[in-house]
Amino acid sequence: MEFRNVRKWQVHFEVLRPLGNLPVPEVVVEEIQHERRYRLDGRLRGDGGGQLSITIGGRGGIRIGGVDHELTPGRAFLHNHNDPEVCYYYPPDGTEPWNFLWMAFYGDTLCNLIAEINRTYGYLFDVPRNSALVERLFRYRQYRDEVLTLTPLEGGKLVFDVIHELCSPLEEELRKSPHSSLVSDVQNHVAGNLAERLDVATLANHFRVSREHLSRVFREQTGTPLHAYITRARLRLAVNLLLQTRLTSKEIAARCGYAEYSVFYRTFRKRIGFSPEELRRNRYHPSI
Template sequence: MPGKLSFAKVRKWQVQFEVHRPFATLPLPDLVVEEVQNTPAYRMDGRLRGDSGGQFSITLGGRGGIRIAGVDYPLTPGQAFLHNHGDTDVCYYYPPDGTENWNFLWMSFDGEGAEKLIAEVNRKYGYLFDVPLNSPLVAKLMSYKNYQNEILVLSPLEAGTFALETIGMLCSSKENELRESPRSSLIRDVQTVIATELAGELGAESLARRFRISREHLCRIFREQTGSTLHDYITRARLRMAVDLLLQTRMTAKEIAGSCGYAEYSVLYRLFRQRLGVSPDELRNSGFRPDI
């Protein structure tokens, strides 16, 4: 990372945020900046940066470049990226063959909460995002130009909410893509069957036959979409139902086992012992609702 770049020359405007006694678990807003670069000397390499926190950047005009895990991508208007400053897989830069100003808007985040959240977003959605320049996110950040060169003091909750909303707005397009994909639609249908037919046969084989796909394909995309194996998802759904029936009805534990898809009470008993550390009767007597 160059050490002699003059921020005063390249930053068109900036707003800094200050938060007193912030919540340690929430991301914190740090800066909103509109910047212009036009020299190949500009190169921000995560392998060389020592600063903490992370950053969201979107190209407003011209062209930049970013290298992610050794692969280069152009950054044209409407293309954005999110990363942690110290991420060694990321390097963004002014292109060596650039002929026009790279104008971009960025917001930086601080705190351990920000770094953890950004790392999770990168794992789930990747680093690159499409953000229309007329989007509410860009309009929101550009509105801070009215406070240029000021320091805005935020309460801990205001700061955390602002940072979370910004990252949430950035990720909304990815969420929509996942919701609208054929795979996502299939898994939602599978989850609906599981929720409404817990007393029935819900093995991977029977569900795969029902949806006319292979068992292997169903198990693979279920884990891809939910982060859980199909077997574990069904087991947790049945456990939740069993706990509700134990605490809210006078059904016997044997009747509850049948209502939850277990032909033998001994299977439900072993499951309670293994997953919850108590028997069904002990849980009912305690009145305690465990976290499943």
């Protein structure tokens, strides 16, 4: 099947001297499919890169992990081309053309990001026809059959902006969830009370939740165990005090919530790689 028979318009991108860690936009296309043989299976695709597809009219179909889903207007999917879990197609019982808008991009870092988004948010998204994202992509119609040249940062920003607009409604739901509110309250409490006793049991009691619930929610939302987060916050404060004040190491240990200097010293040296005195003497700024 020749592209010109199914693509209403397309715009290609070229990025000058692309940078390896930045995604590269490849093409934006509006396509119409009505052939029942149309089927793209990730298990059979050797090409790298990823794609965002948004149904504009008609109906398509997608199989994700063996489960079929309808792609009606306003439904979109994001995937890596060679994802073996994904197969999209024109429905065998379709009665009208499937009209969809899609954008392809590539880059190893981007493919890893797409895989992580699929694990976190899934493959399917709601993108209404009047959304800012659809309007953004349709603006490229004025450059039909042209090649747009971008700098590496322009290309990377375009791809990241598109993915951000796609995921932002879900991220807003995440931000407003009770779990996120709890984690934010805990983080603020830790930041303001580093000199006090801080452990999972104390914090759970303060926020009137169980230890198990607090530990699970905090790790789910941040990717870090709560006790590790507290230690990191204390060491970050210790480093700042060592570099910006004349307080002794023992005074700093106390301000960071360590009742015993020996515990502070061992923890500091293990995590930072220097003793407190060596860090101060060498003016070392570690990333914590």
